Amino acid sequence: MPASPAVTTDATTPISLDEARKLGRNNATAIQALLDVEVAEQDVRVSRSALLPQLSLGASAGKTWAGKSIRVTTAPDPADPTRAITKEYQTPSYSIASYDLGLTLTQILYDRARFKQLEQSGVLRDVEKNQALEEADTSELEAIRRFFVLFRTQATLQVLEATVKRSEEQLDRARALFQAGRVGKNEEIQALVNLGNDRITFTDTLSQLVTDQTQLAIWLARPGTEALQASDPGVLQAEPAPAPGMDTALAQAREHRALLVALQGQVRSAELQRAIARAEYVPRLSARGDYSRGGPSAEAVFTEPRLQHSFIGSVQLTWDLFNGFATDAQTKRAEANIRRAQVVLEQSVREIEAQVRSAHRSLEAQLEAARLSAQNREAAVQGLKLAEERFRAGAGSTLEVRDAQLSLTQAELSLLENRIDVEIARFTLLRAMGALSPGESK
Incomplete structure (x- = not known):
């Protein structure tokens, strides 16, 4: 398989995987989540302002x-x-x-309700921060996926370009052997048809390249007309690393997944709402x-x-001595909200554990598929070499060579597909574990 896929398009803008990841964390959806954090930060200031001295100036003149x-x-x-x-x-x-x-x-x-409201505002601010991190991780993973989809199409074009070149060489051999009287005219015609089909496949893939470039560009908040070219991240030349242990992945997710931290904050916020309701029993x-x-x-x-x-x-x-049992009703409503938040948290833990298990199994399967694809490619290379030698010796036919060429092309595309899928599955697992961008604080 080609080591460093290149794209034969004009005026392309190269972009690396690291650049795509960084831009993905700051796309439009992630920015909206960050604005929610800013709103929550100002809510903290509003809650704090009620506990600070309040000074007002008044002046009047009348008659x-x-x-x-x-x-x-x-x-x-x-x-x-x-x-x-x-x-x-x-x-x-x-x-x-x-x-x-x-x-x-x-x-x-002293106003217990006001102090608890300030604490609750801080908790909700932290909830928004973790939800923003969760959204940033989601956006980054999508940027990674789109980057690898574009890179795969670029690599596919190289494979197809090599296939076209092999078909051209086969056509030249068929013509030479026909002119030497060693094969019939039909061998040359068949080789010419095969070359045309390979060129059509290559041309169709060029249109897919434009679609993939557009999808990546708009996700990264770049002009949709910009022709991006995914720089080789080096994954096709390196042996893929094994999957982490399942227990390690689950422990990482439980501790670092931003969504779980946010939901834990929601439970804490609900508990503080109960404390705010009960504060009506206390003098101010x-x-x-x-x-x-x-x-x-x-x-x-x-x-x-x-x-x-x-x-x-x-x-x-x-001191409110009696307010018609309103405080009792507000307290019980807060307790129901606490239980609701706990149920959501418990269900989310189960769902995230399932995500980790599914992503872990998918990575293991892709690693095995990539290993088998590499073996298939080696066998296809040997098969094509043997078919070409038989054809040169007059013992084979263009059909045999064509079958061997198609087998090699399919093996190379399968290896490419599975190797890219390994990387996407690996990043998907990291996303489920909350370890996609470990430099970000949770």
Whole structure:
């Protein structure tokens, strides 16, 4: 099989496996997950802000106008002090200006619900981080798969190109032997038909190359018109490494799979929601300070620092003694959500263990298939050599050579297919184990 597949296309952009993996972790889907992390980070800040001092400034200026009015007053009767008399009197119109400037400072001293909400926000932020890692791993694996699909098509073109060359050589031999009178004209015609069929197969594969280039480019957020060329990752020349032990793979998945860490965080978040609900049974304590300046003139309030000062300080204790059993209902609802999160986690553990087992078995099967394919290719090479020698000696036919050529082509394509499938299966197993990009923190 060719060692380093090349593609006969113009204006190609080479891309390595490492580049494809890196770009795959930052494609559009992964970026959206990272934006969710940023939202969760700001939610933590919002929860923390409620526990920090709250300072507000207020200022107002107004005026009250009142027109003439009749008022009634009550006074003792001068003639009989045991009696009261009422009198009506008229007040003149007036206006009163009012100016106020004030600062209000509040600080939560103890509020169990607020503290638990802050803790829950941190847990949910970590959940989003692990979900983003899970999405990045998924995106990277897809980038790896598309890279190897493109590389396989490039290598297939080389195999088919070599097949075309062998068919051309066979046509030349058939013509020479016909002209020498050693074979009939039909041998030359058959060789010519075979060459045409091989060229058609090569041309059809070129269209598949464009499709694979496009699929990889758009996944990596590159222009769909860019003709990418997968650089040889060296897997066709190296002996494939054996699969890791099943127990090791399962232990790695249980400990490092980002999805499981995220789901564990969901369970913790549900437990904190129960603590938030139960916090209604606990008193809340806060402090408040008000400083104000008020008066009938702007000068007295805003320009005279010696006058109009007022300060009020207080500590407030709030305790909800009875709220119609709402706290009990919220607590039980939180407990149900805890159980739901635990069920999801337990089911996900089983599913991931099944993924690891399936991916592990697939890798072992592909390794065995690649080994058998290599043996088949060696046998096909020997078969073609023997058929060509018989044809040159006049003991064979173009049909025999053609069969041997097709056997070699199929063996080379099978080896190529299985060797690429080994790499895809290996990365799929690493993905299931949570070890696709060990440099990323879980």
